[in-house]
Amino acid sequence: MEQRNDLLTGESFTPSRSDQRFATRENQIRYNNNKARQKRKAKAQIDKALDTNRTILKRLLGDKKDIIKSRDFLLGAGFHFGVTTHKIERNGKLWSCVYEYILLHTKDDQLLISKA
Template sequence: MKEDNIETAIDPLTGEEFVPKRSNQKFASRENQIRYNNLQAAKERQAKAKTRKILNSNRKALQKVLGPNDEIVRSLDFLKGAGLDLQYCTHTIRINNLNWTCIDDYAYALIDTNIFKIVKLNQ
């Protein structure tokens, strides 16, 4: 006797109805799952692209300003002239009662009015 109450699922990528072989199966095929996940990752990369471009530019500016030095002191005008956009950073840390603004592995901190110290982290 055939059972008519077969559970079906809808594939999120194609919208097709299918009979899942496992209780947690969401896609009709492995190819659909891979394609769906790749599309989702592409959307996320695209959403972050503008910000990441600015962060990469900021990192290059700090790298260029620091040069071969372990640490250096520069004015706000100098940093802005080098291309640093102070509105974008990856994280902040607090070391020796000083707040450091970080862009990946570079950091800068305000040490006096419009004077910043720049360092490379994890040396």
């Protein structure tokens, strides 16, 4: 078989399998761990804001079906309005979602918060 270069270290090795890309199993593990770490690091800021938003909504809603809170109240609680997971249309209105919680902007800067 021909020589190949390890994707992590760049060292030259003779593969024992046709699909082998790393000289050792340890190099493969380190390569994949580094790749996963970079992915987590890239998403960390957004994931932290989403987790904060979900925690705030969970605490506010508690066992209630829905509540109405002001935008200023949510801002004061640390809510990040620019970060949501998705949007859904319900009864002809567009709701912003943070995981299982949904928010609808109503009049006078009020938000209806409910669990989907």
